[in-house]
Amino acid sequence: xxxxxxxxxxxxxxxxxxxxxxxxxxxxxxxxxxxxxxxxxxxxxxxxxxxxxxxxxxxxxxxxxxxxxxxxxxxxxxxxxxxxxxxxxxxxxxxxxxxxxxxxxxxxxxxxxxxxxxxxxxxxxxxxxxxxxxxxxxxxxxxxxxxxxxxxxxxxxxxxxxxxxxxxxxxxxxxxxxxxxxxxxxxxxxxxxxxxxxxxxxxxxxxxxxxxxxxxxxxxxxxxxxxxxxxxxxxxxxxxxxxxxxxxxxxxxxxxxxxxxxxxxxxxxx
Ligand SMILES: C[S@@+](CC[C@H](N)C(=O)[O-])C[C@H]1O[C@@H](n2cnc3c(N)ncnc32)[C@H](O)[C@@H]1O
Numbered sequence: 001x002x003x004x005x006x007x008x009x010x011x012x013x014x015x016x017x018x019x020x021x022x023x024x025x026x027x028x029x030x031x032x033x034x035x036x037x038x039x040x041x042x043x044x045x046x047x048x049x050x051x052x053x054x055x056x057x058x059x060x061x062x063x064x065x066x067x068x069x070x071x072x073x074x075x076x077x078x079x080x081x082x083x084x085x086x087x088x089x090x091x092x093x094x095x096x097x098x099x100x101x102x103x104x105x106x107x108x109x110x111x112x113x114x115x116x117x118x119x120x121x122x123x124x125x126x127x128x129x130x131x132x133x134x135x136x137x138x139x140x141x142x143x144x145x146x147x148x149x150x151x152x153x154x155x156x157x158x159x160x161x162x163x164x165x166x167x168x169x170x171x172x173x174x175x176x177x178x179x180x181x182x183x184x185x186x187x188x189x190x191x192x193x194x195x196x197x198x199x200x201x202x203x204x205x206x207x208x209x210x211x212x213x214x215x216x217x218x219x220x221x222x223x224x225x226x227x228x229x230x231x232x233x234x235x236x237x238x239x240x241x242x243x244x245x246x247x248x249x250x251x252x253x254x255x256x257x258x259x260x261x262x263x264x265x266x267x268x269x270x
Contacts, residue, residue, distance in 0.1 A: 016052035016078055018210040020200040020258060022111060027058040029193060030137045033264045034107050037133040044105045046129065048095045048122075049113020053079030053088070059109065060085045067100065069093040096121035098129050105129045107137060114138040114183065115175035123186035130267040136186060141198060141258040142176055150242045151254065158235050159216070167219040179261040187265045198258040204239050204249050207256060208232050 034042060042063045047056040050068030052075050059066045066088045070076050079090045093099045095110070095117040108126050110117075126136050143159065146152045158164065168177070175183050202210065211217055212232060221227060240249050 013052075013078065014209065015075075015213045016054065016082070018206060018213055019051075019054065020198040020210075020256070022055050022058050022198065023196075024058060024061075026139070026196055026198075026260065026262075027062060029196065029262070030107065030109065030135075030264065031059075031062045033137070033191065033266075034135045037266060037269065038106060042106045044100070045107040045109060046098060046100060046105050048098065048108060048110045049116065050079060050090065051075050051113070053083060053090060055109070055111040056088055056090070057085060059107070060088050063087070063106070065089070067091065069095070069098065071095075096125060098125045100129050102128050103131050106131055106134050108134070109136075110138045112140050115140065115171050115180070119184045123184060126186050127267065132267055133269040134267050135264055136267075137262065137264045138180060138183070139260055139262040140176055140180060141260055142179060143259075145257040145259065147255055147257075148242070151239060154235070154238050154242055158211070163224075163231060164216050164220045167216040167223065169215065169219070172215065180263055183263070185263065185265050187267060190263045190265045193262040193264070194259065196260045196262070198260060200256050200258075201253045202256050203251065203253055204236055204243075207239070207254060208236050211235065 031042070043065065045059045045063040045066045047059060047066060047068040050056045050070050051072075053068055056066050056068035056079070064087060066085075068076075068079060068088065068090045070079075070090075070092065071094050073092050076090045076092045083090065091099060095113075098108075108130060114122070130136070144152070144155050146155065160168075217232075220231065236249070239254070240252070243252060243254070245252050
């Protein structure tokens, strides 16, 4: 279990503030797949590893009830405090013991989270909670792209080749870095969709804040308490120099593209 990587309250707040948001278009794609085998209204969805609730919210227009669960109490406290949606609820619970009855859920969704789970226990739980024809949808993002190749190169170097390169948890390396191609799924016939991305315009300091939320960086800080932000300051300097701009660094916006990999599988209808 790697929940400690997400357990600090400051991390939950940073994550909520700086992580780019999942779009309504993304939710539509998942819901369209669910509806292919279901004509009646969609009742229950569970968002697992919901963090501060950004992923759960996108399901609210499509389901009568959405439950977001996460092992991190600070994340659930924040999600609950900010929740303005009457049909969305949050609970502290692990993916390996989903607090809903058997055969009650139309969609189990996990965004940027499934790589952390115990897959044998999680997949058994997915099978227990889904209705026949229900869907498991998992999605992630890994390497950012920029319109300028040099910025993409610097970002990749920061993530995988610089001082942080050994701080990637083995589950990230095995599952996320391979874009879930190695992920054990509970059923066959997974549909893969790589057509979408999360696109954001961020100033360089905002991008740096975003990097401060990723788990390899949190692990790097744990192992190198003397760094005191130097790694991120160097990244900021390299990115700024590469833009060739003379605009103040706080004003200069970069277009950041996070390509999404989405996998969807359906429980057989028997
Ligand atoms: C990167 S965050 C993703 C949050 C949100 N889904 C999003 O896309 O913004 C991953 C979340 O998974 C949670 N997590 C990790 N292992 C878990 C487990 N076994 N059961 C439930 N949640 C877990 C962490 O606490 C963290 O909040």
